Amino acid sequence: MPTTAPAFADVTASDGALRRFLHGLPGVDTVGLEARAASLGTRSVKTTSKAYAIDLAISMIDLTTLEGADTPGKVRALCAKGANPDPTDRTTPRVAAICVYPDMAETAKEALAGTGIKVASVATAFPAGRAALPVKLADVRDAVAAGADEIDMVIDRGAFLSGHYLKVYEEIVAVKAECGDKARLKVIFETGELSTYDNIRRASWLGMLAGADFIKTSTGKVGVNATPPNTLLMLEAVRDFKAQTGIQIGVKPAGGIRTTKDAIKFLVLVNETVGEDWLTNEWFRFGASSLLNDLLMQRQKLSTGRYSGPDYVTVD
Numbered sequence: 001m002p003t004t005a006p007a008f009a010d011v012t013a014s015d016g017a018l019r020r021f022l023h024g025l026p027g028v029d030t031v032g033l034e035a036r037a038a039s040l041g042t043r044s045v046k047t048t049s050k051a052y053a054i055d056l057a058i059s060m061i062d063l064t065t066l067e068g069a070d071t072p073g074k075v076r077a078l079c080a081k082g083a084n085p086d087p088t089d090r091t092t093p094r095v096a097a098i099c100v101y102p103d104m105a106e107t108a109k110e111a112l113a114g115t116g117i118k119v120a121s122v123a124t125a126f127p128a129g130r131a132a133l134p135v136k137l138a139d140v141r142d143a144v145a146a147g148a149d150e151i152d153m154v155i156d157r158g159a160f161l162s163g164h165y166l167k168v169y170e171e172i173v174a175v176k177a178e179c180g181d182k183a184r185l186k187v188i189f190e191t192g193e194l195s196t197y198d199n200i201r202r203a204s205w206l207g208m209l210a211g212a213d214f215i216k217t218s219t220g221k222v223g224v225n226a227t228p229p230n231t232l233l234m235l236e237a238v239r240d241f242k243a244q245t246g247i248q249i250g251v252k253p254a255g256g257i258r259t260t261k262d263a264i265k266f267l268v269l270v271n272e273t274v275g276e277d278w279l280t281n282e283w284f285r286f287g288a289s290s291l292l293n294d295l296l297m298q299r300q301k302l303s304t305g306r307y308s309g310p311d312y313v314t315v316d
C-alpha cells in the first residue's frame with residue numbers, strides 16, 4: 001500500500017528493507033538528548049510572553065476523558081468546559097479538541113456543534129492495541145461514522161519490539177485508509193514501553209512513513225508517559241522528515257503534563273527545535289485532563305494579581 005512519502009517507497013517495500021532503514025538511522029546520544037532537554041527546560045518565560053504561552057497552551061489542549069465510568073453527561077460537561085474554559089473571562093481561548101472513546105464521539109460531536117473544536121477519538125483497541133486488525137479497523141470505522149475529526153490509534157508494541165516493523169507499518173496504513181479524508185490520524189507509540197530512545201526514533205519514522213498526521217508519545221495509561229527528552233526526540237524526527245520530504249507532521253505529548261510550568265517547557269522545546277511553524281494547534285497538541293485547570297489558575301493570577309486556587313475552576 002502507498003505511503004505519504006514517495007521518496008521512501010523503496011524502504012517500505014519489504015520487511016527486510018524497512019528493518020535496514022530503521023536500524024540504519026543514527027543512534028541517539030542519550031546524554032546529549034537529556035542534557036539539551038534539561039537545558040531548554042530552564043528557560044525563563046515572564047510577563048507578556050508567559051501570558052501568550054498560557055493562551056497558546058490552552059488552545060493546544062486535547063481535553064480528555066478516557067475512563068470506564070464516562071457517561072454522556074460527563075462528556076457534555078467536558079465539551080462545555082472546552083468551549084468556555086473560564087466563564088468569568090470570555091477572552092480565554094477554546095481548547096483544540098475533546099478526546100473520548102468511540103462510543104462517546106457522537107455525543108461530543110453534538111455538544112461541540114458550531115464551536116470549531118474537534119472531536120478526537122481513541123481507537124484500535126486503545127490502550128493496549130491487543131486486537132485483530134479487522135477489529136481495530138471496525139473501531140476506527142465506528143468512530144469516524146460517529147463524527148470523529150481525529151483518530152488516535154495505538155501501535156502494536158509487541159510486534160514493534162519483536163522487530164515486525166512491516167506489520168506495524170501496514171496496520172497504520174490500513175487505519176489511515178479508514179480515516180480517509182474525514183479524520184486526521186495520530187499514531188501513539190507508548191514511548192514508556194519502547195525501552196530505548198533508539199526505538200522511539202525508529203517508531204517516529206515508521207509512523208511518519210506510514211502516513212501519520214501526528215505522532216504521539218503515550219496513552220497516559222502507563223507509568224512513563226510524555227517526557228521532555230522523548231518529545232524532543234520526536235520533534236527532531238518530524239523536523240528531519242520535513243527536510244527530506246516536504247511533509248509536515250504534528251507532535252502530541254500526552255500523559256503526565258499537569259502544570260503551566262510543564263506546558264511552557266514543552267512549548268520552548270517546540271520553538272527551539274522545529275520553530276514557529278509548529279507553534280499552532282494544527283501541528284502541536286497536549287493530551288491532558290488536569291492541565292487546563294492549572295493554566296486557567298495561572299491565567300487568572302496574571303490578570304488579577306491573585307492566585308485564585310482550585311475551587312475557582314470546574315472539576316473535570
